């Protein structure tokens with residue numbers, strides 16, 4: 001019997017009787033990271049990284065959470081479980097399972113470039129590797145983070161010069177913290193949407209250092225918002241919430257912005273192809289570094305990526321899961337302190 | 342090249358037309374004169390011929406990037422644009438040579454026109470190694486001859502007007518017509534003498550907006566001239582120095598495509614420019630009654646006109662206006678005077694295919710409204726209203742001229758196939774095929790791509806993804822459930838379509854959420870429309 005099985009509820013370990021990132025409520029769930037397509041409410045007990053726990057509490061409310069550190073093994077019914085940095089967002093982890101010499105690794109979401117906040121991706125040797133493929137086409141190759149940050153900084157400065165505020169749309173866990181760092185390199189006049197501010201509060205509480213930024217509340221005057229940088233989830237695009245920043249320009253920060261058509265389709269002024277997922281070369285590197293005999297591809301361009309791996313002589317199969325969406329959705333509660341549209 | 346690539350990038354990502362204008366104006370006031378000439382050429386549709394085929398380019402790209410061809414195609418499907426796909430797939434530029442000026446590229450491309458495939462390939466691969474992603478994208482667009490950026494000629498002209506001391510309509514005139522970006526200088530292009538020397542040079546067309554106010558607010562009916570709006574190709578016929586030139590509104594020189602007009606060279610006095618409509622109609626027709634547009638279409642796009650075509654699709658010219666008379670630009674004379682001269686001229690020369698567009702007599706607005714209902718039977722698309730004192734302006738202007746088209750024909754039908762759009766819509770299913778009922782069969786009869794809002798497109802896209810029955814390559818067969826009203830301007834017989842008809846300008850005018858597939862129109866309804874309006 002395989003150590004992991006693909007079931008209707010999600011990835012299941014029969015020996016240990018637990019699930020990894022299940023999409024239906026189960027008894028015991030091991031969670032790779034706090035994004036909504038991986039961590040869902042309703043399970044009885046959760047196991048996750050120390051930094052993921054407060055984020056789950058924010059999103060899913062109070063539950064039985066067990067926290068572990070990276071490389072700190074726990075045993076469930078004789079299955080050895082250990083978490084390893086995935087480099088995707090703060091707390092994100094790959095999950096390694098081992099029993100009787102057979103090793104599986106579930107990548108969750110990951111990126112191979114070290115972003116300086118999420119922990120550097122650690123390749124883990126295994127027999128079977130389950131990889132994501134959100135950007136599993138060779139058109140997706142990212143610029144180094146330093147270059148992307150410089151582009152964002154330049155855009156902000158140009159807007160300030162011309163009297164505009166800069167609204168940066170980013171997923172509130174992960175991208176928002178990186179964009180905040182990029183912005184903080186050129187200005188300290190930064191505001192956060194409630195959803196981002198709540199996430200940041202939790203992270204700061206957990207001991208993460210983030211640049212200072214103010215929360216947008218009803219009491220912030222229009223004058224204070226002039227030429228400011230605003231970081232908000234993409235759900236605010238085309239919503240009246242943005243009005244208070246007029247005149248403003250909007251940029252979307254997402255790997256999908258790599259393609260011109262996507263930039264234009266979204267009603268935005270700029271797009272930065274900055275992602276928390278591995279690019280094509282990152283995926284290939286990661287897969288090779290595991291030395292896995294069998295690769296399962298989920299979550300994205302699975303058919304193209306698995307076919308390509310096959311042609312490279314790597315056993316690969318595509319697996320349909322319920323992870324990932326074309327454009328990420330954000331469900332961090334935006335605030336208890338502010339009325340949202 | 343770098344500066345131009347940045348311009349293209351800015352134009353492509355800016356959402357407002359003022360920003361586009363500003364970016365262009367900035368370019369024109371800073372760029373090298375030799376580059377500007379090429380930019381004007383590109384934006385006014387004078388694209389260089391394609392140097393290589395898409396197939397060659399694809400192949401060179403996946404060889405260079407060491408990718409299997411299926412993966413290349415997968416990427417192309419996702420991106421939707423060949424030039425962009427390639428720019429994304431190529432490895433980062435290695436040899437960062439200094440960026441060459443734009444005009445140098447075009448000189449190189451022209452020099453390569455007669456080169457062998459090997460030479461072309463070597464050149465392209467070398468450029469690919471040196472160009473940044475944005476430059477590479479633009480370069481690929483050049484060599485595939487597919488350069489098109491959504492900026493109107495009007496915007497170009499206005500941007501130029503900001504950087505040179507000329508008004509927009511003068512610029513529009515000077516950059517029109519026959520000129521070669523490889524040999525002309527920026528100064529020559531915009532100079533008055535060059536314009537005077539170019540015998541073929543057409544005037545910028547005066548275009549009308551659709552009527553915006555009720556007729557009663559237009560003032561006295563007696564101040565207006567009404568004509569039918571013919572559905573053909575708007576054109577200018579020029580005779581200067583015993584040479585004849587025929588231009589389309591798209592600034593294509595079409596003289597050779599219409600041998601019917603040749604004998605006018607001797608009949609028209611030198612220094613004559615007529616504005617009118619190219620249509621199909623038998624020679625010596627007593628009244629203006631064009632054949633369907635579909636017939637005219639058989640004359641376009643062919644290099645050689647066959648005798649059979651001349652017989653089956655005889656061309657005529659319906660003159661609307663006289664712009665130049667006895668070598669003098671008379672666009673500033675009032676319409677009433679130009680019209681009088683025009684009528685005299687055409688009366689005098691009595692040519693079998695040259696007609697004057699008849700004026701509709703009406704003495705009150707109500708009568709005109711009634712007459713308009715006959716437009717379709719007359720083979721026209723509606724009415725034109727022109728102030729009798731109006732001068733002939735340049736470009737699309739409000740006020741003196743209005744077009745008043747008849748309401749489109751409509752038919753209710755069901756969505757049966759969907760395909761992903763290209764470019765801007767490359768990730769959405771936005772290209773649709775529709776069917777009408779024939780008994781309990783569905784018969785496809787038209788495609789349509791436009792008319793829905795972004796939200797509606799997104800909703801249909803979601804429906805397509807959830808309700809696909811089959812996949813044939815990029816096409817998905819969709820559960821026949823969504824009903825749309827398709828509006829169109831004309832209908833013609835067609836043996837190439839299963840339904841036997843072809844529509845002109847079909848677009849989705851309404852999403853009929855109130856109707857089910859049982860309530861859509863039938864093939865018989867289409868045939869009735871064909872009988873009524875197909876001739």
Ligand SMILES: [Zn+2]
Nearest residue numbers: 033035088109
């Ligand atoms: Zn994630």
Ligand SMILES: [Zn+2]
Nearest residue numbers: 037109323324
């Ligand atoms: Zn995910």
